[in-house]
Amino acid sequence: MPSDARKQVVADSAYALDELTLKLSMARGLDEVMEVVRRLARPLVRADGVTFVLRDNGMCHYADEDAISPLWKGQRFPMESCISGWAMLHGQTVVIEDIYADARIPHAAYRPTFVKSLAMVPVRQEDPIGAIGAYWAHRHVPSEGDLYALQRIANSAAVAMTNVALFQSLIAAKEEAERAKDAIILALASLAETRDYDTGDHIRRTQQYVRVLAEACLARGHGEDELAGTIELLIKSAPLHDIGKVGIPDSILLKAGPLDEAEFTVMKTHAELGRRAIAGAEEHLGTSSPLLRLAQEIAHTHHERWDGAGYPCGLKGADIPLSGRIMAVADVYDALVSKRRYKPALPHLEAVAIIAAERGHHFDPVLVDVFLEVARDFETIHRYFADG
Numbered sequence: 001m002p003s004d005a006r007k008q009v010v011a012d013s014a015y016a017l018d019e020l021t022l023k024l025s026m027a028r029g030l031d032e033v034m035e036v037v038r039r040l041a042r043p044l045v046r047a048d049g050v051t052f053v054l055r056d057n058g059m060c061h062y063a064d065e066d067a068i069s070p071l072w073k074g075q076r077f078p079m080e081s082c083i084s085g086w087a088m089l090h091g092q093t094v095v096i097e098d099i100y101a102d103a104r105i106p107h108a109a110y111r112p113t114f115v116k117s118l119a120m121v122p123v124r125q126e127d128p129i130g131a132i133g134a135y136w137a138h139r140h141v142p143s144e145g146d147l148y149a150l151q152r153i154a155n156s157a158a159v160a161m162t163n164v165a166l167f168q169s170l171i172a173a174k175e176e177a178e179r180a181k182d183a184i185i186l187a188l189a190s191l192a193e194t195r196d197y198d199t200g201d202h203i204r205r206t207q208q209y210v211r212v213l214a215e216a217c218l219a220r221g222h223g224e225d226e227l228a229g230t231i232e233l234l235i236k237s238a239p240l241h242d243i244g245k246v247g248i249p250d251s252i253l254l255k256a257g258p259l260d261e262a263e264f265t266v267m268k269t270h271a272e273l274g275r276r277a278i279a280g281a282e283e284h285l286g287t288s289s290p291l292l293r294l295a296q297e298i299a300h301t302h303h304e305r306w307d308g309a310g311y312p313c314g315l316k317g318a319d320i321p322l323s324g325r326i327m328a329v330a331d332v333y334d335a336l337v338s339k340r341r342y343k344p345a346l347p348h349l350e351a352v353a354i355i356a357a358e359r360g361h362h363f364d365p366v367l368v369d370v371f372l373e374v375a376r377d378f379e380t381i382h383r384y385f386a387d388g
C-alpha cells in the first residue's frame with residue numbers, strides 16, 4: 001500500500017475510534033453500550049464478526065454480536081469452558097490464529113460457525129466484567145494496530161459500563177427519594193384528614209379531580225403558562241390543601257352543626273396555617289422546592305372565590321392562582337357528593353348543577369365550562385374511591 005494511502009487508513013481508523021469512544025461516553029444504558037460496539041467495532045478491526053460478552057454469575061453471556069453469520073447471541077457458557085471466560089478469568093487478551101489447534105476453545109461450539117481465528121479482549125482488565133471478541137473466517141493474525149483498537153474499545157466500554165451503573169444508581173436513588181417524599185406528603189395529609197373526615201379517601205379523590213381538571217384545561221389551551229410542565233407537581237401537592245386543619249380545635253373542626261361566626265373565623269385560619277406550615281418545611285429544607293411552593297399556593301388560596309368574596313385574602317378573578325381555582329372546584333364537588341356527619345351526600349347531577357350555578361361567582365367561569373365537559377370523570381373517580 002502506498003504510504004499516503006496507509007496514512008489515510010490510519011487517520012480514518014483513528015477518527016472511527018474517537019467516534020466510538022465518544023459515543024460510548026454518552027451511553028446511558030447497557031443496551032446502548034453494546035449497540036455502539038456492535039455497530040462500530042467490526043469495520044474498525046476488519047473482522048468478520050464481533051461479540052459482546054457479559055460476565056453473568058459465573059457464566060459468559062454472549063449478549064450481542066455483529067457477524068457475517070450467526071454466532072452465539074443469547075447463549076450462556078460456563079466461564080471455564082469458553083475463551084471469553086479464559087480472557088476474563090486471566091485478565092488477558094487472547095489471540096488465536098487457528099482455533100482448532102487451541103485446547104482452550106470448545107471446538108463443538110465453534111464447528112457450526114465460520115470462525116477460524118479470533119482475538120478476545122477483557123473489558124476492565126483488572127477485574128473483568130465482560131469481553132469483546134473479534135472473529136475471522138480465514139486464518140488471520142490481527143495487527144498490533146487492530147489489537148490496540150480492540151483494547152481501546154474494551155477500555156471505553158468498561159468506563160461506559162461503570163458510568164451506566166452509576167447513572168442508574170443515581171436514578172434509582174432519585175426515584176426512591178421521590179417515592180419517600182410522596183409518601184411523607186400523603187402521610188401528613190392523611191393525618192390532617194383523619195381529624196376532619198371519617199375516611200382517608202377525600203385527599204385521593206381531590207387529587208384525581210385535580211388531575212382530570214388540569215389536564216382537560218391544558219388540552220383545551222387554558223392556563224398553559226401556569227400548567228405546562230407542572231401538572232404532576234400540582235397533583236402531588238394537592239393532598240396538602242387542608243394540612244392547616246391540624247391547627248383547628250376539635251370543638252370547631254368536628255362540630256356536627258353549622259359553625260357560628262366566631263367559629264367560622266377560626267376555621268378560616270386553616271388556609272393561612274397550612275401555608276405557614278408548608279413554608280416552614282420549605283425553610284427547613286434550606287432550598288426552594290417547586291412542589292412545596294405550589295402546595296403553599298393551593299393551601300392558601302383554595303377558599304378564595306372568583307367574585308372576591310372568599311378567604312383568607314379576598315382575592316378576585318385571575319389574581320387567584322390557577323392551582324387554587326382548580327382545587328376549589330375539586331374540593332367543593334367532593335364535599336357536595338360526599339356524606340358528612342352534618343349532611344347527606346348529594347347526587348352527582350345536583351352537585352354539577354350547583355357548581356354550574358356558581359360559574360363566575362364562586363368559581364372561575366372557564367374552569368366551570370371545562371368541569372362540565374369532564375364531570376362524568378369526576379363521578380367515576382368518586383365512585384372508585386367511595387368512602388367507607
Ligand SMILES: [Fe+2]
Nearest residue numbers: 241242302303
Ligand atoms: Fe380547606
